[in-house]
Amino acid sequence: MLQIPCPWCGIRDESEFSYGGEAHITRPLNSENLTDEEWADYLFMRKNTRGAFLEQWQHAQGCRRWFNIQRDTVSYKISASYKVGEQPPQGMGNEK
Amino acid sequence: MNMSKYSIFSLAKQALNFHEGWGKVWRNPEPKKHYDVIIIGGGGHGLATAYYLAKNHGVTNVAVLEKGYIGGGNTGRNTTIVRSNYLWDESAHLYEKSMKLWENLSQDLNFNVMFSQRGVYNLGHSLQDMRDIQRRVNANRLNGIDGEIVDADELKRRIPILNTSRHSRYPVLGASFQPRGGTARHDAVAWGFARGADSLGVDIIQQCEVSGFIRENDRIAGVETNRGNIGAGKVGIVVAGNSSVLADLAGFRLPVTSHPLQALVSEPIKPVLNTVVMSNAVHGYISQSDKGDLVVGAGIDSYNGYGQRGSYTVIENALAAIKELFPVFSRVRMNRQWGGIVDTTPDACPIIGESPVKGVYINCGWGTGGFKATPGSGYVFAHTLAKDQPHELNQAFSLQRFSTGRLIDEHGAAGVAH
Numbered sequence: 001m002l003q004i005p006c007p008w009c010g011i012r013d014e015s016e017f018s019y020g021g022e023a024h025i026t027r028p029l030n031s032e033n034l035t036d037e038e039w040a041d042y043l044f045m046r047k048n049t050r051g052a053f054l055e056q057w058q059h060a061q062g063c064r065r066w067f068n069i070q071r072d073t074v075s076y077k078i079s080a081s082y083k084v085g086e087q088p089p090q091g092m093g094n095e096k
Numbered sequence: 097m098n099m100s101k102y103s104i105f106s107l108a109k110q111a112l113n114f115h116e117g118w119g120k121v122w123r124n125p126e127p128k129k130h131y132d133v134i135i136i137g138g139g140g141h142g143l144a145t146a147y148y149l150a151k152n153h154g155v156t157n158v159a160v161l162e163k164g165y166i167g168g169g170n171t172g173r174n175t176t177i178v179r180s181n182y183l184w185d186e187s188a189h190l191y192e193k194s195m196k197l198w199e200n201l202s203q204d205l206n207f208n209v210m211f212s213q214r215g216v217y218n219l220g221h222s223l224q225d226m227r228d229i230q231r232r233v234n235a236n237r238l239n240g241i242d243g244e245i246v247d248a249d250e251l252k253r254r255i256p257i258l259n260t261s262r263h264s265r266y267p268v269l270g271a272s273f274q275p276r277g278g279t280a281r282h283d284a285v286a287w288g289f290a291r292g293a294d295s296l297g298v299d300i301i302q303q304c305e306v307s308g309f310i311r312e313n314d315r316i317a318g319v320e321t322n323r324g325n326i327g328a329g330k331v332g333i334v335v336a337g338n339s340s341v342l343a344d345l346a347g348f349r350l351p352v353t354s355h356p357l358q359a360l361v362s363e364p365i366k367p368v369l370n371t372v373v374m375s376n377a378v379h380g381y382i383s384q385s386d387k388g389d390l391v392v393g394a395g396i397d398s399y400n401g402y403g404q405r406g407s408y409t410v411i412e413n414a415l416a417a418i419k420e421l422f423p424v425f426s427r428v429r430m431n432r433q434w435g436g437i438v439d440t441t442p443d444a445c446p447i448i449g450e451s452p453v454k455g456v457y458i459n460c461g462w463g464t465g466g467f468k469a470t471p472g473s474g475y476v477f478a479h480t481l482a483k484d485q486p487h488e489l490n491q492a493f494s495l496q497r498f499s500t501g502r503l504i505d506e507h508g509a510a511g512v513a514h
Contacts, residue, residue, distance in 0.1 A: 001407045002399070015409045019398035021353065040499035044351035044442050048340035050402045073354075074402045 005081040006059045007067050020056030022047050023068040024088070049073060054088050102206050121287065122294035127301050130327035131159045133481055134319060135334055136306050136342060138162025140171040140282075141459060141466065142334040143289035143300070144474020145481070147205075150296035152475070153482035158298045159328075160290075161321060163305035167286025170336050173404075173436035174467040175359050175381060175393040177372055179216045179277035181243055183232045186492040186504050187445060188239045193489055194472025195241075195276060201471055207288030209280050210386065216277030217246070217255070219375040219421070221266040229272045236274075246271045257368060257424045264420055266378050279372060279383055285470055309346045309456070316346075316455035332457045332481050337402060337437025339460035348452040351442055351498050352461055355396040356406035356435040360415075362428045364388030373421065380417035390428060392418055396438060396464060405435040438463050443503040448477055448490040457481055458495065 002014035028034055028042055047053070053073045058066045070080040070088060080089045100106050100119065110117050133149060135142045138160045149155040160166075178198055180191035202208050220226040229245060236243040247270045252260045260268045290300055301323070308320035309331070318327040333342045337354040364387050374381035379395040394414035397406035411433060419426050441447060441461040446469070451458045459477045462469060472489070479487035486494065497503055 001409055014407055021400070036499040036501075040351075041349065044498045045349040046340075046351060046353050048350070048353050048400060050338070050341050050354075053400060055400065071399075073400050076401060076403055 002076060002078070004057060004069065005078065006057075006062060006065070007081050007083045008063045008065055009059060012059070012062060016059060016061040017057045018060040020058060020066065023054040023056045052079070102208075121291045122300055125299045125301065127159060127161075127304065127321075127323055127326050128299065130318070131299070132157040132329045133332065134158070134326060134328040134330075135160045135332045136319070137169075137334040137336070138166040138286075138290070138300060138302065139169050139334065139336060140167065140285050140289060140470035141336075141462070141473045141477070142332075143167075143286055143293055144470050145332060145334060145459070145477045146298045146300075146474075147289045147293040147296070148474050148478035149482060150293060150298055153478060155478075155482050156297035158293075159326065160293065160298060160300045161304045161306060161319070161326075162300070162302045165302050166290050166300060167283055170436040170438065170466065171282055171286045171470075173359065173434055174282055175383070175391050176279045176282045176385075176467060177216065177277070177374070177381065177383065177393075178211070178280055178468040179274050179372075180241055180468070181216070181218070181232060181236050181272060181274045181277070182506055183235050184504050184506060185235075185239060187506050188236065188241060190472055190476070190489050190493070191469060192239065192241050193475065194469045197471035197475060198280065198468075199276075201280075201285075201288070205288040205292045207284065207291055209284045209288050211278065211280040212386075213276050213278040214371045214383075215273060215275045216372040216374065217251070217271040217273050219271045219373065219377070220269050221375065221377040222269065225377060226269050229270065233272050242274055242276050244273050244275075246273050255369070255371065255373065257422055258373065259421055259423055266420070268421070271373075277372065279385075280467075282467060285467075289470075289474070306342065306345070309453075311453075314454055316453060328455075330455050330457065330481055332459060332477060333451075334459045334477070336439050336460065336462065336466065339439045339458065343451070343458070346451065346453050346456050350447070350458075350460065350495070352439045352447075353400050354402055354437050354439055355399070356401045356403065357396045357438045357464055358394045358406045358411050358414075358433065358435045360392045360394075360411060360430045360433040361385070362390040362392070362425075363431050365390070365428060368424070369422075375417065375421065378417035378420065380414045380421070382418055382422070389431065390425065392430075396440065397435075402437055403435070404437055438466075440464070442498070444506045445504045446473070446493055447495050448473070449480060449486050449494040449496075450484075451495065 180195040233243040476490040
């Protein structure tokens with residue numbers, strides 16, 4: 001079981017959390033001008049990185065807040081945890 | 097290589113030699129400079145694709161590149177369940193094609209894949225479950241797929257160790273039953289397809305990892321590997337959990353996320369369960385192998401992962417469900433536990449067809465339920481590669497469906513269990 005550091009509550013068991021997938025996906029503001037392909041890219045296409053990955057979690061059975069972590073999807077090691085609205089740690093292979 | 101046909105006579109002949117004369121089952125060739133078709137991924141689906149390319153389409157200048165050893169990924173990690181009782185027409189036809197191939201596969205490959213049509217039960221635990229089961233069974237029968245609805249009393253008669261008490265947390269109200277469903281020997285499927293493809297001239301190249309794609313004039317020209325560059329007319333990507341990694345290298349995006357899916361086997365016990373029992377609602381499925389082990393599957397871990405292992409809570413939940421359904425198993429000890437990396441899609445249906453890169457084709461997104469589809473998947477993907485256009489059975493499963501919006505929502509029949 002993962003031990004996930006919630007930025008508000010500290011390290012808790014994974015079973016207290018629910019998963020939100022890839023972080024930092026921005027909804028396009030000009031959706032009326034998008035092609036079907038561009039809309040599908042926003043809606044369905046995902047990074048699914050093998051390695052350092054920025055992802056969203058919710059502390060569902062704790063403070064109920066959403067936050068982001070950086071986790072390696074092979075070793076499952078968590079290297080950073082930060083609040084929504086904050087920038088991810090730089091220089092860790094997660095630039096767009 | 098001079099490969100012997102397996103028969104009662106070859107068995108008798110080898111028995112006289114104390115079984116020391118059996119030859120190797122496939123070659124271990126060095127990669128050539130160029131192939132008409134390169135299949136990336138030597139799992140069941142990739143090997144089946146190569147086999148049907150050679151057998152049905154006469155395309156024999158084919159290589160299967162496998163970064164590890166064949167059948168060492170999800171093909172050797174699943175719970176071996178085969179069924180075709182999917183709700184929607186598109187998937188029902190695809191999985192039923194696969195079922196028909198399964199029924200003759202051992203004869204076709206001259207290799208015993210131990211396909212056992214012991215039947216598959218999908219349990220219902222609520223009135224809504226039962227209504228969904230009725231709808232699915234009716235849809236199956238309209239598509240010519242066998243299915244019946246079984247109530248709790250009849251279930252108890254057929255599976256005496258199943259707990260059908262009204263007082264359990266999620267009482268069993270009934271089930272759908274597909275009599276032609278069952279299990280097959282997963283390793284034998286990889287070995288049988290490998291042997292069949294190899295004997296038709298396909299090169300199976302193991303420990304060969306693809307690290308890049310070579311393009312010429314916007315078209316694929318080959319792949320870069322740890323064993324040198326290999327030229328190719330067409331490339332088929334059949335790598336399950338690593339699909340996004342290969343798609344990244346080729347330069348296109350997929351609506352796929354990779355998750356760990358865990359399974360366990362118990363110590364061997366005497367025959368006690370002669371069928372397959374699955375429950376979507378409580379996240380568990382179980383059968384008993386011919387060796388006597390109970391084979392138990394869990395749901396996927398929620399998070400993305402490539403580590404071929406998952407979290408303990410997930411298997412704990414699956415075993416709690418199994419124990420509730422079969423109290424008699426409460427003291428059975430589990431022998432082994434492992435994870436495979438499954439490539440899930442938003443609509444729980446595979447993606448089979450051309451990619452945005454000319455000459456590159458993709459077969460992925462089988463998620464939690466790819467094993468049952470192994471022969472059918474290879475059959476339609478071989479057709480797609482050979483003819484440059486999809487077979488009618490995989491037309492609906494294109495990557496374009498995510499921009500046209502024509503999704504095939506199979507979560508009800510495929511989302512968790514398989």
